[in-house]
Amino acid sequence: MRYTTPLRAISIAVSAALLVACGDTEININEREPVVIENPEHDHDAVNTHGRLVISALDSAYVQVLALPAKTELDSFLVTATPSALYASGDYRYAAVVQRTQDRVNFIDGGLWQEDHADHLHDYEAEPRLMPFQLTQVRPTHFTQAEGQLAVFFDGNSVTGTPAGVAVLTDADIGEDRTDYPELTYDTHQHGAAQPRGEFLISTIRDVNSSTTLPDKVGLYHQHSEHYDLEQTFTETCPGLHGSAQNHDFIAFGCTDGVLLIAQTGSTFTASKLANSDALTGSMRIGSLGGFHKAEHFVGFAGTSMFAIHPEEGEMVALDWQPGNATAITGYGFAEQGEKFVLLDNTGTLTIFNYHGHDHAGQNAFEFDSKLALNTSANALPTGSRFELAISASDDKVYVTNPITRQLMTIDLHDAEMVSEKPLPYIPGKLVWLGIASPADAHHDH
Structure with missing residues (x-):
């Protein structure tokens, strides 16, 4: 059943709930009809190339959309439950509002998108809206x-016997409320991962008799209409598989004994194994990975240890990011079209690397640039909160929330400095950037 409860009917209840959840602050939720802004002469100045932020309130079903660069409120919405995560859709138009334990994903249209008009690319702008499309x-x-694709992995449930599955969505699927998007259904539950590659899907496989929820194999699936068929199970195993990423030529999965690398050449996929480096000792293992389609390297994390992984050279090199007092990483990713790599830790410190690709002329692939201490408060984080990071796909800005001070900060990566702060009337929860990754009139403000 699709979620269709009108926002008008529940706005009073939400406002009352937020008085408790957000520190005696009244927040009004409005429903607006989408209004498209476009110029028939193809003058794109009216379209916001900076993007928009979607941000949730801690311990509340309230979600807000802000317009950049000023971070002014455009609209606010109520979803079913407190979001456990926010993600961008394949082309950054929609925010996937995840409510994991409620088995639900709602979608919010950020209102910025681009169309190919054959002789030119045309940017559009509209008011945000809560979409009828949802996953349950x-x-x-x-x-x-x-x-341009978003793969959603559903773990299933071992208690109820519900098997895992994968849905692969395009922005058109979400916008047109389609039901014929391709899906993969397993025969057992698993805490797995899937990487979409056009008509192919690289996804995990767990033995139904395994004593752990983690898979140990990976399969190549091929789309046929609304489903995927298994075409190949790679012989290389990946015990305790957790974490995955991809770039233009490779797909990587984290294993207890190394990294499983799958290379794609056309419609041919081959697997190899990169063993853990000597810097990974004891029970250390790569448990999360970051990648970017233009970047030659993956970045792997084993706790707070950071590694540069080069698939073609078979290299795994430890990087000293000077963690200081940090005990966890709360956000990371390539930025500025792959020219930077950033990570945010649990002390509220942002570390910036310049990315040069493969080592050349004695220059490291990842060059330490700077470290910004964005939190100066001595107070503890509110229960259940953490510092959150959102990376713009259109310019050199990243955004960080501070739940202690209720601030939303803008950081300019080119100058490595915080350029603005916005006070929030609630404790921030999750955060994601939406917009046009390559605006028709691209520009970078420094």
């Missing part, structure tokens, strides 16, 4: 965005 499979957990 069991335990939506891992979300992977790649080349």
